[in-house]
Amino acid sequence: xxxxxxxxxxxxxxxxxxxxxxxxxxxxxxxxxxxxxxxxxxxxxxxxxxxxxxxxxxxxxxxxxxxxxxxxxxxxxxxxxxxxxxxxxxxxxxxxxxxxxxxxxxxxxxxxxxxxxxxxxxxxxxxxxxxxxxxxxxxxxxxxxxxxxxxxxxxxxxxxxxxxxxxxxxxxxxxxxxxxxxxxxxxxxxxxxxxxxxxxxxxxxxxxxxxxxxxxxxxxxxxxxxxxxxxxxxxxxxxxxxxxxxxxxxxxxxxxxxxxxxxxxxx
Amino acid sequence: xxxxxxxxxxxxxxxxxxxxxxxxxxxxxxxxxxxxxxxxxxxxxxxxxxxxxxxxxxxxxxxxxxxxxxxxxxxxxxxxxxxxxxxxxxxxxxxxxxxxxxxxxxxxxxxxxxxxxxxxxxxxxxxxxxxxxxxxxxxxxxxxxxxxxxxxxxxxxxxxxxxxxxxxxxxxxxxxxxxxxxxxxxxxxxxxxxxxxxxxxxxxxxxxxxxxxxxxxxxxxxxxxxxxxxxxxxxxxxxxxxxxxxxxxxxxxxxxxxxxxxxxxxxxxxxxxxxxxxxxxxxxxxxxxxxxxxxxxxxxxxxxxxxxxxxxxxxxxxxxxxxxx
Numbered sequence: 001x002x003x004x005x006x007x008x009x010x011x012x013x014x015x016x017x018x019x020x021x022x023x024x025x026x027x028x029x030x031x032x033x034x035x036x037x038x039x040x041x042x043x044x045x046x047x048x049x050x051x052x053x054x055x056x057x058x059x060x061x062x063x064x065x066x067x068x069x070x071x072x073x074x075x076x077x078x079x080x081x082x083x084x085x086x087x088x089x090x091x092x093x094x095x096x097x098x099x100x101x102x103x104x105x106x107x108x109x110x111x112x113x114x115x116x117x118x119x120x121x122x123x124x125x126x127x128x129x130x131x132x133x134x135x136x137x138x139x140x141x142x143x144x145x146x147x148x149x150x151x152x153x154x155x156x157x158x159x160x161x162x163x164x165x166x167x168x169x170x171x172x173x174x175x176x177x178x179x180x181x182x183x184x185x186x187x188x189x190x191x192x193x194x195x196x197x198x199x200x201x202x203x204x205x206x207x208x209x210x211x212x213x214x215x216x217x218x219x220x221x222x223x224x225x226x227x228x229x230x231x232x233x234x235x236x237x238x239x240x241x242x243x244x245x246x247x248x249x250x251x252x253x254x255x256x257x258x259x260x261x262x263x264x265x266x267x
Numbered sequence: 268x269x270x271x272x273x274x275x276x277x278x279x280x281x282x283x284x285x286x287x288x289x290x291x292x293x294x295x296x297x298x299x300x301x302x303x304x305x306x307x308x309x310x311x312x313x314x315x316x317x318x319x320x321x322x323x324x325x326x327x328x329x330x331x332x333x334x335x336x337x338x339x340x341x342x343x344x345x346x347x348x349x350x351x352x353x354x355x356x357x358x359x360x361x362x363x364x365x366x367x368x369x370x371x372x373x374x375x376x377x378x379x380x381x382x383x384x385x386x387x388x389x390x391x392x393x394x395x396x397x398x399x400x401x402x403x404x405x406x407x408x409x410x411x412x413x414x415x416x417x418x419x420x421x422x423x424x425x426x427x428x429x430x431x432x433x434x435x436x437x438x439x440x441x442x443x444x445x446x447x448x449x450x451x452x453x454x455x456x457x458x459x460x461x462x463x464x465x466x467x468x469x470x471x472x473x474x475x476x477x478x479x480x481x482x483x484x485x486x487x488x489x490x491x492x493x494x495x496x497x498x499x500x501x502x503x504x505x506x507x508x509x510x511x512x513x514x515x516x517x518x519x520x521x522x523x524x525x526x527x528x529x530x531x532x533x534x535x536x537x538x539x540x541x542x543x544x545x546x547x548x549x550x551x552x553x554x555x556x557x558x559x560x561x562x563x564x565x566x567x568x569x570x571x572x573x574x575x576x577x578x579x580x581x582x583x584x585x586x587x588x589x590x591x592x
Contacts, residue, residue, distance in 0.1 A: 066480055095483030105474040108497045117492070118482050168482065 011038040014176060014206045015060060015097075020074035022055055024067065029055050033240035035225050037176070042202050044221030044246065045210040048267055051227035052238020053210045057178050060208065061097035062090035078176075095122065098169035100179040104161035106153030106168070111136075111145050114153040114164055118172040131171055138204075139167035140197050159190025166197065170205065177201065179209040183216065195220050214250075214262060221246045226258050317568065324561035335562060341528050341544075348559045350566065352528040356538040357570065360445055360524065361513035363534075364452030368513075369506050371453065372460025376502075377490055379461075380468040393465070400458035408522030411451045416442060416523075419450070423535050440535040443525040449534070451519050456509035463508060467501020468494060500582050507578025514571050517542040541567040 015037040022030040030052035037043045037060075045053035055064065062083060064070040076083045083093050095118070106114050115132045124131070132149075136142040141163040145156070153164050162182060169177055179198070183191040198220050201207055211217050217224050225243040229236050242255050253259045260266060287295075327335070331348060338349020375396060379389050423440035430436045440446065471494055479489035495502070525537020526547060541563055548560055 061481070063477070063481060066477075091483050091485050093483075094481060099481040101474060101477055101481065103474045105472075105478040107475065107478065107493055117484075120492070121482065121484055121488060165478070 011041065013037065014039045014078065015208075016077040017056065017060055018074045018076070019056055019059065019072075021071075022052070022059060022064075022073070023069070023071040025069040028235055028237045030238045031230070033225075033227070033238075035240060035243060037206060037208050038223060039206050040202050040204075041206065041222040042198060042220050043208045044217035044224040045208065045227065046212075046214055046217045046224060046261075047227030047238070047241075048229060048261065049212065050236055050238065051229050053225075053227045054180050055238065056227070057180055057208060057210045058099075060176075061099055061178055062093045063099065065090045095172070096174050097176045097178060098172075098174040100162070100165050100169050100177065100182045102181045103185050104158055104165055106156070106161050106164050108152060108154055110150050111153050111156070111164060112149040115167045115171050117168055122172055124172070132167075135167040135171035136164075138170050138201070139163045140193060140200070141167055157190075159186050159193060162186060162190065162194060163197065166194075166201075170201070173204070176206045176208070179207065181210050181212060184212060191216075218246060218250055224249045226253075226255075226261065228257055228261065317565075320561050320564050320568065323558055324565050327558040327562040328565075331559070331562070335559075336566065339528060339530060343553075343556055350541065350544070350563050352530050353539050353541045353544045353563065354566065354570070355530050356445070356524065357514055357540040357542070357567070359532075360449050360452060360520065360538070360540055361510055363445070363449035364456055364513040365506060365510045367449065367453030368456040368460055368509055372457050372505065372509065373464050373495075373502060375457070375461045376464035376468055376505075377495070380465055381486065381490060381494070396458050396461050398458075399454060404455065404516065404518040405522070407451050407455060408519040411447050411519065411523040412443070415450060416440075416447050419447060427535060434532040435534050438531070438533040438536040441525070441537060443523050444535050444537045445524065445531075446534040448520050448524040448538075448540075451523055452513045452516060455516060455519065456512050459512055460505045460509040463505030464498070464502045467498035467505065470501065471497050504578065504582050507574065507582070510578075511571050511574055514574065515542055515567070517546045521546045541570075 013036045017033075017035045017037065019030055019033040019035075021028060021032075033052070033056060035043070035045075035056065045057055047053050058064045059072055060076055060083070064072070072084055074084070078093075078097070081088070098118075107117065109117075112132055115135050116128050119128060119131055133142060133146075136145060141160060144160060145151075145164075153161065156164060162185075166177075166182075182198075183194045186194065195216065198207055198209065202222075209217075209221065222245070223243065224246040226241045226249065227238050228241045230239055241257050242249065242253065244254075249258065250262060253262060327348075331338075335349055336354065337351055338347070339351050340347040340349045341352075342348075378384075379393060384392070420440055423436075423446065426436045427439045475493065475497060476489070479493040484492065520540050521543040524540055524543055526539050526543060527537035528539055529536065531538060545560055545564055545567070548556065552560055
């Protein structure tokens with residue numbers, strides 16, 4: 001197998017993610033993947049199931065630390081700081097690198113309190129109403145909920161809930177937002193809204209998104225990283241096959257494996 | 268018979284599809300009928316209990332009326348009966364127990380459900396706490412008399428000496444009294460509160476946990492701001508059940524509460540509860556006194572009934588709004 005190649009970058013790298021090895025217990029889940037994430041760009045992670053794309057994404061804001069047996073070798077540099085250095089608190093990392101999950105997961109509290117949650121954690125002293133409104137507008141949800149901010153977040157439809165989760169993630173204006181298959185539980189119309197929203201978001205934020213849907217990556221991502229599963233050594237270890245400009249990768253992949261995947265020969 | 272019919276309908280067929288036999292249907296119907304019967308029987312049983320106790324109590328209700336609830340005398344010799352101190356003692360001791368057992372029970376539930384400990388230690392601790400429920404209440408009573416009361420005496424004396432101006436500490440501990448009774452009651456309702464709160468906390472979906480930690484909440488913030496509000500319906504149910512259990516607890520209280528008919532705020536003073544009153548007076552009660560005691564039993568039943576109904580209503584209300592502010 002070839003060594004993973006990083007995209008030629010002139011743009012500013014916000015997160016430089018170098019995975020040497022990720023283990024769950026003794027199981028080697030991901031190896032040798034270098035994914036630079038560029039400022040104000042959408043970086044898409046694609047690949048067949050089990051290829052480790054979600055694992056790598058969740059390593060970036062240290063969500064995997066919640067898994068007891070998780071072990072990370074490598075380094076992820078965010079504004080020059082290694083996020084896996086000993087003195088780094090995972091909680092702090094998650095406050096600067098927001099996350100939107102596969103299943104919409106609003107809290108069982110009012111729409112307003114859902115969005116204000118991060119502000120309250122940060123003991124924000126400014127105007128809450130303004131920030132909540134701004135976040136809801138940023139998530140393209142304001143018009144639908146402005147008259148029922150007191151209603152429970154769980155009372156919204158699936159697509160609205162997911163946009164509420166995006167509003168919750170952006171209310172504190174974190175520099176980076178990770179999205180783990182944010183549209184996979186949604187219907188086509190809601191999916192489209194989320195995709196349009198992502199493109200809006202990249203003006204102000206850096207976005208990394210995992211998707212199992214190649215067309216979605218083609219529609220929204222500026223850079224795409226293609227992961228695959230290596231079964232050559234008897235395991236099922238994910239690794240980065242190649243990464244580059246999305247158009248380039250889809251039209252002119254360097255690796256045969258990428259071409260086969262993109263043409264639908266395996267999934 | 269049914270099987271033969273199907274064979275005739277599809278002669279030579281290799282299909283093994285058959286309708287349920289008459290016996291299958293019969294068993295199913297009988298089963299459903301029986302479960303329905305049993306379900307209604309529990310309701311009938313409750314009505315029967317109310318009817319018998321209420322029936323026996325009616326003469327006393329006519330004779331004493333409302334004054335039974337507002338009078339503080341209990342003098343069988345003079346034929347004067349009033350249960351206000353017992354009503355007060357029942358509610359006061361149960362509220363104190365709810366306070367103590369509630370705080371500890373919910374705290375234990377949080378501790379055991381939020382991955383503070385390795386899994387096997389959690390399992391052991393859970394069973395130990397459930398064991399508390401298996402201790403007979405008379406043993407709790409004895410433990411209270413011989414261990415707890417001597418143990419808390421120095422603390423009680425100190426509180427009375429230094430904070431005696433507070434109504435809660437206005438008398439000195441004379442032995443059995445509200446404070447030891449409430450402490451033992453707290454321990455007795457602890458397993459109920461802890462077990463049901465644990466179920467409520469464990470039922471929080473994994474995606475909500477991910478959401479809280481994903482927002483960069485610390486464990487403390489996640490528990491306080493997300494998990495406890497999300498599980499509030501179930502936790503409240505646990506508290507109501509614990510309170511109900513405390514209201515009806517008899518033996519340990521009869522041994523520990525002091526059985527003295529006084530209305531008091533002081534934690535160290537002896538008092539009485541409805542259940543203890545019933546337990547201690549029944550054995551030597553005349554026919555006439557039994558009617559009076561039955562009146563007291565009706566009052567206890569109504570109190571527990573109201574508490575449970577109120578609890579149910581609040582749980583339904585919190586579930587509907589999803590625990591939102």
